[in-house]
Amino acid sequence: MSKTLHHGLLLLRVISEHPQGLTVSELADAISVHRTVAHRLVRTLEAHQLCRRDHQRRIVPGTGLVSLAEPVQQDLRALARPVLDELAENTRATAHLLVREGDTQMRALMVVEPRGALVHVSFRPGQTHSIEQGSGGVAVLAHGPYREGERPEVTEARTKGYAVTTGEVIPAVTGVSAAVPSAGGRAAASIGVSVFEYTDLGQLGALVSRAARSLGELLD
Secondary structure (H helix, E strand, O other): OOOHHHHHHHHHHHHHOOOOOHHHHHHHHHOOHHHHHHHHHHHHHHOOOOEEOOOOOOEEEEOOHHHHHHHHHHHHHHHHHHHHHHHHHOOOOOEEEEHHHHHOEEEEEEOOOOOOOOOOOOOOOOOOOEEOOOOOOHHHHOOOOOOOOOHHHHHHHHHHEEEEEEOOOOOEEEEEEOOOOOOOOOEEEEEEEEEOOOOOOHHHHHHHHHHHHHHHHHOO
16 A cells, blocks of 8 residues: 555645644544654645645645545436435425535535425525535434434434424425435435425434435445
8 A cells, every 4th residue: 555645635625624724743643653754745636636724824736626526426416316316205205415615514416306296395406505504414314323412303314314303494394304424424415305294203303314225225
């Protein structure tokens, strides 16, 4: 195994997990290397647009990561499409796939609207919101260990296997989501639906959880 490449990939992962930015010294400490080694690794990643320096000279993710991630996201969308189609038709609601971006954000990667429904929620792929808001983010957080001071909704979702929130991303809209299981243990995506009203949230949660497990099996 290449030690330099290993350290470079570790550094890239740390940078991606801290979108608010880190100093070179903080990066060196994070991967247990000397500051001069971290500096050389950062310069190499900068040359490939995989990281950059913000106005405070902190190291943040670079635009080159988008190009690297695009083929993976295309594959994820291809695998998720039939799962979301089935979920949208079974629930007569708008189904969505959200992906985690760093530690603080969720982004709508795919949105599927139900065919033939008289009324349904509509929003565009690409929208982002805080991971602390909305059922998709809550479901992803619930897939991880307990955090001191976490929202009661996160704790409840960890017990139920799915999360429910209302009016946090779109006013008057209820979201029901479940985390997509990950072999690595840290959920990076969620599947869910958005509805104006639904009489049996337990049934909706079961359908969403089943869809999330189905996608997780396809990704294994």
